[in-house]
Amino acid sequence: MIQINEYFEGNVKSLGYNRVNGKSTVGVMEPGEYTFNTGSPETMIVIEGQMEVLLHGEEIWKTYNEGNSFDVPGNASFQVKVASQTSYLCRYE
Numbered sequence: 001m002i003q004i005n006e007y008f009e010g011n012v013k014s015l016g017y018n019r020v021n022g023k024s025t026v027g028v029m030e031p032g033e034y035t036f037n038t039g040s041p042e043t044m045i046v047i048e049g050q051m052e053v054l055l056h057g058e059e060i061w062k063t064y065n066e067g068n069s070f071d072v073p074g075n076a077s078f079q080v081k082v083a084s085q086t087s088y089l090c091r092y093e
Contacts, residue, residue, distance in 0.1 A: 008034055014090070023092045029082045037077045041093045045069040049086025054079040 003016035005025060012034060014027025026047070044051075044064075051064045056076040064070055072078050074093075 008032070019091075025090045025092075026088070027090070028085055028087045029080070031082055031084055033079065033081045035077055035079050036072075038072050038074055041074045042072050043069055043091045044072065045089040045091070047087040047089055049082060049084055051086055051088070052081040 001018075005014045005016055005027070006012070011030040011032055012027060014025040016023060016025045029049075029051075044053075046064045046066055046068050048066050050066070052061045053064055053070060054061045055070070055072065055078050061081070062070070
C-alpha cells in the first residue's frame with residue numbers, strides 16, 4: 001500500500017512504500033529550511049536539485065547534489081536547506 005505524507009504545511013510531500021529490505025519514501029521539497037527527526041537509521045539520496053544538510057552533532061553544513069547521498073542515524077535530527085524544488089529518495093532500515 002502506498003502511503004501519502006505531508007509535512008511543513010505541505011512544503012514537503014512524499015509517497016511511502018514497502019520494499020523487500022524495508023521501507024522507502026520518494027518526495028519533493030519546496031524551497032525552505034526544515035528540521036527532520038528520525039526514528040530509525042535512514043539513507044537520503046538526492047534525485048534532482050541540491051540540499052544543504054547539517055547532520056546531528058556536526059557543525060559544518062554540507063552540500064549534496066543530484067546523485068549524492070548521506071546517512072542519518074536513528075533517533076536523531078538533521079537540518080535541510082533547499083533553494084529550489086528538490087526531489088529525494090529516503091531508505092529506512
